[in-house]
Amino acid sequence: MIKLLLAGVPRTGLLMLAILLALFVALPFFVSDYLVTVLFLILYFAFVGQAWNIMMGFAGQLSLGHALYVGLGAYAAAALYVHFGISPWIGLWASMGISAVAGAIIGFLAFRFGVGGVYFAILTIAFAEFARIGFDHFTWVDGSSGFFLPVANYTENDLWNLRGSTRMFYYLMLGMTVAALLACHALLRSRAGYYWLAIRESPEAAQALGINIFKYKMYAVVLSAAMTSLAGVIFAFFYNNLFPEQIFHISRSIELILAPIIGGVGTLAGPLVGAFLLTALAEGLREVMLQLGVDVPGVKQVFYGICLLLVVMFLPDGVWPPLSKLLGLDRKTPDREG
Amino acid sequence: MAALLVVDNVSKSFSGLRAVQDVSFTVPAGEIVALIGPNGAGKTTCFNLIAGVYRPDQGEVRFADQRIDGWRPDQICRAGIGRTFQLVKPFAGLSVLENVTVGALNASASVPEAQDRSKAVLDKLGLWSKRDRTAGALTLPERKLLEVARALATGPRLLLLDEVMAGLRPTEVNTMVSLFRELNASSGLTILLIEHVMRAVMALSRTVVVLHHGQVIAAGTPDEVTRNPAVLESYLGEEAL
Numbered sequence: 199m200i201k202l203l204l205a206g207v208p209r210t211g212l213l214m215l216a217i218l219l220a221l222f223v224a225l226p227f228f229v230s231d232y233l234v235t236v237l238f239l240i241l242y243f244a245f246v247g248q249a250w251n252i253m254m255g256f257a258g259q260l261s262l263g264h265a266l267y268v269g270l271g272a273y274a275a276a277a278l279y280v281h282f283g284i285s286p287w288i289g290l291w292a293s294m295g296i297s298a299v300a301g302a303i304i305g306f307l308a309f310r311f312g313v314g315g316v317y318f319a320i321l322t323i324a325f326a327e328f329a330r331i332g333f334d335h336f337t338w339v340d341g342s343s344g345f346f347l348p349v350a351n352y353t354e355n356d357l358w359n360l361r362g363s364t365r366m367f368y369y370l371m372l373g374m375t376v377a378a379l380l381a382c383h384a385l386l387r388s389r390a391g392y393y394w395l396a397i398r399e400s401p402e403a404a405q406a407l408g409i410n411i412f413k414y415k416m417y418a419v420v421l422s423a424a425m426t427s428l429a430g431v432i433f434a435f436f437y438n439n440l441f442p443e444q445i446f447h448i449s450r451s452i453e454l455i456l457a458p459i460i461g462g463v464g465t466l467a468g469p470l471v472g473a474f475l476l477t478a479l480a481e482g483l484r485e486v487m488l489q490l491g492v493d494v495p496g497v498k499q500v501f502y503g504i505c506l507l508l509v510v511m512f513l514p515d516g517v518w519p520p521l522s523k524l525l526g527l528d529r530k531t532p533d534r535e536g
Numbered sequence: 537m538a539a540l541l542v543v544d545n546v547s548k549s550f551s552g553l554r555a556v557q558d559v560s561f562t563v564p565a566g567e568i569v570a571l572i573g574p575n576g577a578g579k580t581t582c583f584n585l586i587a588g589v590y591r592p593d594q595g596e597v598r599f600a601d602q603r604i605d606g607w608r609p610d611q612i613c614r615a616g617i618g619r620t621f622q623l624v625k626p627f628a629g630l631s632v633l634e635n636v637t638v639g640a641l642n643a644s645a646s647v648p649e650a651q652d653r654s655k656a657v658l659d660k661l662g663l664w665s666k667r668d669r670t671a672g673a674l675t676l677p678e679r680k681l682l683e684v685a686r687a688l689a690t691g692p693r694l695l696l697l698d699e700v701m702a703g704l705r706p707t708e709v710n711t712m713v714s715l716f717r718e719l720n721a722s723s724g725l726t727i728l729l730i731e732h733v734m735r736a737v738m739a740l741s742r743t744v745v746v747l748h749h750g751q752v753i754a755a756g757t758p759d760e761v762t763r764n765p766a767v768l769e770s771y772l773g774e775e776a777l
Contacts, residue, residue: 387647388647389641389646389647392634392637392638392641392647392650393638393641395627395629395630395634395638396627396630396638398629399626399627399628399629399630400625400626400627400628402589402609402621402625403621403625403626403627403686404627404638405608405609405610405613406587406609406610406613406619406621406687407610407613407638407639407642407686407687407690408610408613408614408639408641408642408690409610409638409642410608410610411610464629
């Protein structure tokens with residue numbers, strides 16, 4: 199199984215991954231709570247970026263409404279916990295199920311009736327907006343006044359109910375990010391992975407080669423939605439408050455696609471690299487501004503904008519493809535195996 | 537020999553323009569049949585009707601004794617018809633090997649099996665040395681070969697070739713011709729080709745079907761059709777006489 203998952207990764211790449219993983223595991227022992235939160239955010243954006251990347255990077259379907267799945271996932275697990283005391287480990291299945299159904303509905307409407315490209319992106323925004331407005335009036339989860347999870351002083355980490363310290367959430371997120379990376383690596387090397395890339399590059403040619411493009415596009419949307427909703431579950435239990443105006447907002451959808459775009463759409467390392475660059479640099483900038491005593495609201499958004507502009511202008515494929523070449527990690531097929 | 541493909545009285549109009557009118561022809565199993573005619577005669581429309589891109593307004597398309605008109609292109613590919621596109625459609629961002637592997641998955645149970653299959657096809661077409669190249673970086677003749685490789689990798693019983701030799705140099709045409717001959721002879725692959733390069737048509741096909749204004753105006757051996765006055769007038773030109 200492990201052998202299968204790691205197949206095709208260059209030796210130097212494996213070594214770098216191992217060092218990186220060790221670093222991520224060890225870091226919380228040496229840094230402040232604040233830095234652990236920053237690291238948690240990096241992993242969070244790497245994870246949702248990876249999930250979004252399945253749809254856009256692999257299958258070529260642009261979603262600008264992924265906040266929908268984060269929100270649905272968050273609300274489902276939080277509501278089950280608050281109203282019925284159901285553990286988020288059970289609630290997450292409901293989160294994934296609801297998000298998968300939402301993804302399937304959007305996918306079906308779009309792919310069945312030939313809505314593609316920009317129009318598909320608009321459809322995804324529309325559904326996120328429906329949810330935002332709908333949840334404002336959804337009294338079971340307290341509508342627009344916000345839904346709150348009970349916060350008490352926990353003396354120890356309660357992993358089963360996801361009540362605990364930043365470090366617990368950090369390690370959970372680390373596990374999820376690693377799992378997502380491995381899963382996407384395996385997916386890319388599977389039949390579905392090949393079919394998605396083919397559909398992304400040329401749907402007509404893909405269909406002529408025997409690929410049921412409707413079916414495989416649906417797989418991509420459903421999988422991406424379900425995966426994204428897991429990030430929503432973590433979001434709900436980490437922040438303990440949910441507001442429809444925030445969680446379903448289009449700015450959230452945009453925020454979560456920046457990492458893969460800057461790192462490299464369609465690449466496995468892209469979301470992680472992008473999340474690291476964006477979050478680390480943005481937080482670094484904040485620190486510097488704080489030290490200098492300058493307080494400019496919205497500086498983070500401006501910074502994101504500049505990063506995006508620079509990447510689009512000078513590295514249209516993202517940071518990772520040229521970086522991987524620099525590190526000698528671009529793959530080659532062996533000439534002839536025995 | 538039994539007919540593998542039967543096109544029976546097929547018509548297709550595009551907003552009033554009758555692109556294909558009552559076209560009938562058959563492709564016997566194991567043969568190479570050419571579809572020729574001037575530009576706009578309806579050859580590519582015919583292909584698209586067979587390959588499932590369009591649904592005929594009337595008439596039937598039968599493949600291996602099964603009606604396939606109205607099926608989706610992917611269903612038709614899985615039934616055993618591989619096609620190339622006149623305007624090549626490589627998966628530009630993928631490597632040559634990945635391009636062919638996508639096709640090979642149609643006939644393989646697993647990815648490793650598909651990769652082995654692709655290797656064999658790339659070897660046969662002389663593209664193995666270019667396996668790691670991005671398809672978008674290939675030259676036109678290489679892209680045409682890749683188009684053929686991908687279609688072949690799907691494991692078809694019938695291969696539809698849409699002007700794969702257009703724009704190739706004479707030596708490249710010769711290579712392609714001998715390749716298709718060899719495929720036809722060794723594995724009994726049936727081929728239906730649209731071609732303007734008459735030298736290739738003459739060298740390859742046993743039967744030639746001539747389309748003009750969406751209708752079949754002649755069909756027969758290459759010798760017969762090239763002597764047919766209607767064909768000479770509409771397509772090959774008077775000077776060929």
